[in-house]
Amino acid sequence: MYDVVVEKQPVLSRILSKINNSSVNVQAYLLVGEDHEELERCALTFAKVLICPDKYSEKCLKCNICSRIKSGNFAELKIIEPINGIIKKEEIINLRSFFQTKSIEGKNQIYIMKDVEFLNSSAANALLKFLEEPESNTVAIFTTTNLNSVINTIVSRCQIIKLNNNNIKKGLDFIKNMSGLDEDLINSTLDFLFTIESSNAKAFTMLKEFLNLFNTKELLKGALTVMLLSYKDALNYKIFKNMEYFNNETGIKNLCTYQNIDVLIKKISFILENVKKLEYNVNVTLFVSNIIIGIGEITDGQSNRS
Ligand SMILES: [Zn+2]
Known part of the structure; x- marks a missing residue:
């Protein structure tokens, strides 16, 4: 039995147990998976194993670092994610200077960079310089759902770990599960979209x-989640001629007949931004009005819309 057990992830458990029992010196890991939440869960466990000054165990009682990580209050763990579909160079520069000035409390300083395929090229160059600094105790954990889109020079510097995704069920059950909506409300959302x-x-x-x-x-x-999955599936259909969630729904096929990949990606980012905005106190009428207007405004400038 391994001493680090990540539920449903035997490969990752084995790797983490190995790290937990030796001082492995890898500067960057790339977690590849299909599900963002699963990637996030695994990246956090990974970070704890690398940071915990004791030998990490699931209920680490010896150090307070693990519990601070869990509550999001540990400064030496930075989490970076794309904003409006981009990870910018400034983010990397800030990160680098932060880690250069900070003294180390845990075993390593870690940054988790989510959706690393969204690095733009100047950010990627800055990141490469950072990765090449030999003496640092800084370890990167990158995540992606799309390995093919990650810049090659980044991939080649990482130990790649593919997560086990066998347990994720797609299709209507998945949509219900993700959105918390029943089938009627899912259909109403689609009609509206x-x-x-x-x-x-x-x-x-x-x-x-x-x-x-x-x-x-x-x-x-829930409605925003259904919209998000709709655009993701439009993108899937556009690229792979195959949907993951909606079983080749005609309305979604239509979405990709008159918009290009770029527009679909912009719409996905737009919906993601609005999921965050919803957490603040918003006026719902205004909020949904802005969704309608916002979606309408994202075009490639060539389509004919009324
Ligand atoms: Zn600990």
Whole structure:
């Protein structure tokens, strides 16, 4: 039995146990998986194993560092994620100077960089310089759901760890699970989204009805999740001619007949931003109105929309 057990991840458990029992000197790891939440969960456990000054165990009682990591209060663990679909150079420079000035409390200083395929090229260059500094106790944990899009020079400097994704079920159950919505509400969301896509004016006539159905923040968040999965599947269909969630739904096929990959990616980022905005106290009518307008405004400048 391994001394670090990451549920449903035997390969990762084996690697982490090995690290836990020796002083392995790898500067960058790249976790590849299909599910963002799973990647995040694994990256955090990974960080704890690398940071914990004692031998890490799931209920580490010897150090308070592990519990500070869990509550998000440990400064030597930095988490970086794309903003508006980009990880910028400034982020990397700030990170580097932070780690250069900070004294080390844990075994290593760690940064987790989520969705590392979103590094732009100047950020990637800055990151490469950072990775090449030999003496540092800084270890990078990158995550991606799309290994092919990660810049090669980054990939070649990482130990790649592919997560086990066998347990993730896609399809309607997955959508229900992710959104917390039942099938009727999922369909209402799709109707609304397809209306927004065809005509902003029509969507505004449906707004009141939509808000009556989705009358809590939780439900609205569920609707945004369905929209997000819709655009992801439009992208899947566009690139692979195959959907992961919606079983080749016609409405989603239509989404990709008149918009290009770039537009779909922008819409995915737009929805993600709004999921975050929803956590603040917002006026829901204004919020959904901005979604309608925002989606309408993202175009490649060539499509004919009403
Ligand atoms: Zn610990």
